[in-house]
Amino acid sequence: MQDTKAMAEQVLAGNRRALARAITLVESGRDDHRVQALALLEALRGHNRTALRIGLSGTPGVGKSTFIEAFGMMLTGQGLRVAVLAVDPSSARSGGSILGDKTRMERLSRDKNAFIRPSPSQTQLGGVARRTREAIDLCEAAGFDVILIETVGVGQSETMVSEMSDLFLLLLAPAGGDELQGVKRGIMEMADILLVNKADGDLKHTAMRTCADYAGALRLLRKRPQDPQEFPKALTVSAVEQNGLDTAWEAMTELNSWRQENGHFSARRAAQARHWFEAEVRERLLARLAKEPIRGIMTDLGSQVENGRLTPSAAAQALLKEHLYLE
DSSP: OOOHHHHHHHHHTTOHHHHHHHHHHHHOOOHHHHHHHHHHHHHHTTOOOOOEEEEEEEOTTSOHHHHHHHHHHHHHHTTOOEEEEEEEOOOTTTOOOOOOHHHHTHHHHTOTTEEEEEEEOTTOOSSSOTTHHHHHHHHHHTTOSEEEEEOOOOOTTOOGGGGSOSEEEEEEOTTSOOHHHHTOSSHHHHOSEEEEOOOSGGGHHHHHHHHHHHHHHHHHSOOOTTSOTTOSEEEEOBTTTTBSHHHHHHHHHHHHHHHHHTTHHHHHHHHHHHHHHHHHHHHHHHHHTTSTTHHHHHHHHHHHHHTTSSOHHHHHHHIIIIISOOO
C-alpha cells in the first residue's frame, strides 16, 4: 500500500482511483491496514469540505438503484459531483456479496461527475457496512457535492444510516401501506422525506393514494422541533419517467438550508460524531473477544455452560470480571 500522505494528497485532488484505493484501505480488516487507514483519515482531517449526505433506504424491489441513477443523473446535469456508496447484502453462509449495484446504474457509472462504490455489508446490522461512515469522509474530502448512501434495504429496523447522513429518504412502493403502517416506529419515524416511487403508468393513481395515506400518517407523528412545520413530508416520484425528481430535490435543499440557518446541521453532525465514537469503542471491545487469550477462555466457559456447570449469566460475569476487568 502506498504512502498515506501521498494518498491523502491524491484524494484531496479528486483522483478517483486514489479514492477507490482509500476506501479499500479503510474497509480492510487487516491490523496493518487499519493503522494506515487511521493515518490517512488523520491526514485528511480538517479539509473543510462539506457535502450533502443523503441516506436512502427502502424494501427490496422498490427501485432504489433506478431512483439513484435517475436522481444522480439529474444532479450531475446541474454540474454537481455525486458519489454513491451502495451497500450490498452479504451471504450468511459464504460471506460473499454480488455487488451488482454499479451494474444497475450503467449510465451514472459512466458519468465523469459521478463515483459509485459498492461495498459488502458483511456482518454489520442496520443496513450499512461497518466502515461506510469513513468512506463518506473520504468522498467528502475528494470534493463531491452530494453523497448518496444506499442501504441494504431490510425493513423498519434499518435506521443506522440516519446516524451518518444529513437527510434520510425512505422509498416506498405504491400500495405499500396505509396510515397505520405509516405511524409505525423505527425507520418510518427516522425518515425526513418519504418518496413513493413508481408513480407512473397503471400505478400512478395508486401511488398518489399511497402518498396521501402516508402524508396523513406523518401528521399524526410528533412534530420535530429541529425541522420546519411541513416536514417530514411525503412525495411521489417516478424514477423511470424521471418525474418528481426536481420537486424532491427542492424539498431536500429546503430542509437542509433551514437546518443550516438554524444551527441544527452542525449540531446533528456533532451528535453523529459522538455516536460513532461510542460505536467504535463497542466494536473494539467486541473484537477483543475474538482474539487470544480471551477467545480460548470464552471457549472454555462456553463448554462449562453447555455441560450445565455454569449458567450463562455466571459465565459472562466471570469473563468480564476476571479476564476483562470490566466489573
